[in-house]
Amino acid sequence: MEAKQNGPNGELSSSVVPGPTNPMVTPLLTDLYQFTMAYAYWKAGKHNERAVFDLYFRKNPFGGEYTVFAGLEECIRFIANFKLTEEEISFVREALPSSCEDGFYDYLRGIDCSDVEVYAVPEGSVVFPKVPMLRVEGPIAVVQLLETPFVNLINYASLVTTNAARHRFVAGKSKMLLEFGLRRAQGPDGGIGASKYCYLGGFDATSNVAAGKLFGIPLRGTHSHAFVSSFMSPDEIVDRLLTSRDGSTICEDFVSLVQTWLSKVQWSNSLHGSFGETNQSELAAFTSYALAFPTNFLALVDTYDVVRSGVPNFCAVALALNDLGYKAAGIRLDSGDLAYLSCEARKIFCTIEEEFGVIGFGKMVITASNDLNEETLDALNKQGHEVDAFGIGTNLVTCYAQAALGCVFKLVEINNQPRIKLSEDVSKVSIPCKKRSYRLYGKEGYPLVDIMTGENEPPPKVGERILCRHPFNESKRAYVVPQRVEELLKCYWPGISGNKREDLLPLKDIRERCIKQLEQMRPDHMRRLNPTPYKVSVSAKLYDFIHFLWLNEAPVGELQ
Ligand SMILES: Nc1ncnc2c1ncn2[C@@H]1O[C@H](COP(=O)(O)OP(=O)(O)OP(=O)(O)O)[C@@H](O)[C@H]1O
Numbered sequence: 358m359e360a361k362q363n364g365p366n367g368e369l370s371s372s373v374v375p376g377p378t379n380p381m382v383t384p385l386l387t388d389l390y391q392f393t394m395a396y397a398y399w400k401a402g403k404h405n406e407r408a409v410f411d412l413y414f415r416k417n418p419f420g421g422e423y424t425v426f427a428g429l430e431e432c433i434r435f436i437a438n439f440k441l442t443e444e445e446i447s448f449v450r451e452a453l454p455s456s457c458e459d460g461f462y463d464y465l466r467g468i469d470c471s472d473v474e475v476y477a478v479p480e481g482s483v484v485f486p487k488v489p490m491l492r493v494e495g496p497i498a499v500v501q502l503l504e505t506p507f508v509n510l511i512n513y514a515s516l517v518t519t520n521a522a523r524h525r526f527v528a529g530k531s532k533m534l535l536e537f538g539l540r541r542a543q544g545p546d547g548g549i550g551a552s553k554y555c556y557l558g559g560f561d562a563t564s565n566v567a568a569g570k571l572f573g574i575p576l577r578g579t580h581s582h583a584f585v586s587s588f589m590s591p592d593e594i595v596d597r598l599l600t601s602r603d604g605s606t607i608c609e610d611f612v613s614l615v616q617t618w619l620s621k622v623q624w625s626n627s628l629h630g631s632f633g634e635t636n637q638s639e640l641a642a643f644t645s646y647a648l649a650f651p652t653n654f655l656a657l658v659d660t661y662d663v664v665r666s667g668v669p670n671f672c673a674v675a676l677a678l679n680d681l682g683y684k685a686a687g688i689r690l691d692s693g694d695l696a697y698l699s700c701e702a703r704k705i706f707c708t709i710e711e712e713f714g715v716i717g718f719g720k721m722v723i724t725a726s727n728d729l730n731e732e733t734l735d736a737l738n739k740q741g742h743e744v745d746a747f748g749i750g751t752n753l754v755t756c757y758a759q760a761a762l763g764c765v766f767k768l769v770e771i772n773n774q775p776r777i778k779l780s781e782d783v784s785k786v787s788i789p790c791k792k793r794s795y796r797l798y799g800k801e802g803y804p805l806v807d808i809m810t811g812e813n814e815p816p817p818k819v820g821e822r823i824l825c826r827h828p829f830n831e832s833k834r835a836y837v838v839p840q841r842v843e844e845l846l847k848c849y850w851p852g853i854s855g856n857k858r859e860d861l862l863p864l865k866d867i868r869e870r871c872i873k874q875l876e877q878m879r880p881d882h883m884r885r886l887n888p889t890p891y892k893v894s895v896s897a898k899l900y901d902f903i904h905f906l907w908l909n910e911a912p913v914g915e916l917q
Pocket residue numbers: 691692693694695696697726727728729730733736737740
């Protein structure tokens with residue numbers, strides 16, 4: 358195996374691929390039946406028959422009409438390092454019936470993915486139902502062993518990326534989105550995966566330190582309730598000295614300076630004496646925090662009472678810091694009516710800017726959190742709010758609105774023979790053949806339709822009319838004259854084909870691709886309420902072939 362190393366910009370160079378991020382991703386991370394099938398293929402002498410599988414999903418998640426594809430790099434890392442250890446082979450031997458012949462274990466010892474080819478849509482692309490995100494070709498027994506880990510690596514990754522993209526869509530471009538979900542995620546891998554893929558889907562930062570280290574995602578955090586409630590009174594603050602930002606003056610008693618400012622805020626003309634006594638233990642916590650982080654003072658203001666205590670206490674500390682040349686970073690609201698409270702806080706900040714002439718005070722950053730999701734973001738927008746940054750955890754990372762994407766991995770060809778999987782439910786009938794797929798763009802630059810063709814059909818051409826047919830509904834068809842044609846499946850693992858392999862890009866680049874692709878979608882596909890479905894089609898030739906194979910394979914019923 359080649360040495361594992363990244364390129365100068367963190368990208369995976371074309372000749373070396375490190376192992377999966379999670380060391381639990383091994384050849385045993387599969388369903389037992391993949392090994393029993395592998396044995397049965399081997400026993401039948403079929404194990405080396407060349408098979409083609411498509412990995413796709415049938416329905417977009419979250420009631421939407423788009424999905425973002427993610428998880429590809431982890432799949433490639435997995436197959437690049439796919440090799441069963443002796444220990445793993447012994448375990449499989451114990452798990453299978455004792456009647457299984459020894460030769461099978463010699464076979465397992467020898468397999469890797471050097472003879473497997475993976476074609477995929479680039480990670481971070483917008484994708485649609487039925488169009489393969491991955492096309493995997495190789496010896497059938499090996500490719501079957503890949504089914505479960507591939508689906509596992511792609512399912513949640515694509516689901517949570519899509520969830521993040523949807524939250525970004527509602528929040529708008531200008532808001533800061535922070536992923537705060539680690540404590541609520543489905544275990545450590547759920548937490549790490551959520552942080553990686555929420556960033557990919559358009560979040561700005563994560564609170565997850567391990568994800569920051571692993572993937573270079575920007576880290577952000579605010580201030581906790583426990584810190585606020587751990588203080589009883591300002592008397593607890595022993596070291597009260599604070600040097601001004603430029604080092605020119607020393608404030609011997611920062612606690613007194615804060616008290617002075619609190620009185621000024623309390624008696625301010627423009628605030629009309631709206632504050633009485635604020636909570637002194639909260640003030641102590643804020644003051645102490647400012648002494649620890651004078652350049653980055655941020656306070657959680659909802660522990661006792663946002664408007665009567667948290668905000669005025671914050672302002673007193675921020676104004677004292679301002680005297681010493683420091684600019685406070687902002688507040689976080691974590692309960693109550695976030696629209697109302699953010700507007701009240703903003704009014705107070707603006708009043709203070711005017712009354713005390715502190716330029717920029719009115720623009721203080723307001724972060725909001727507490728069980729946020731797409732709906733609450735939408736409701737806040739409709740009501741009007743003054744929040745600049747949202748911290749989102751549970752609903753985002755657990756994908757509370759939809760538990761799984763439902764990716765499937767279906768055999769479409771074996772030994773150059775197209776195969777089909779029939780179902781009573783037409784939407785579950787698989788699209789046979791080793792295929793190519795293309796995205797056709799219209800005059801306005803929007804993608805119009807995805808079209809799948811047989812592998813050897815001539816590709817659609819710019820300016821040339823092509824018939825796009827619904828794969829199963831005879832009456833649904835449209836002519837398209839594409840202004841741009843993009844082939845969707847690219848070679849990410851060439852096997853022995855000798856084809857050029859696409860580089861795996863750094864996460865930041867994948868994120869940029871995702872954001873750009875989402876921006877270039879027609880708005881009616883993206884809206885939350887009753888979005889227009891994006892058209893997914895097949896060529897006329899493929900349509901005819903699907904229906905020929907369907908009739909060929911479906912037994913004719915007999916009525917009695
Ligand atoms: N203006 C708003 N419009 C719609 N939903 C809001 C608004 N403000 C807050 N929310 C949401 O309402 C819910 C409030 O939840 P809940 O009543 O359990 O919390 P709380 O009482 O404010 O806070 P806690 O119990 O944590 O002190 C949260 O999901 C929050 O995101």
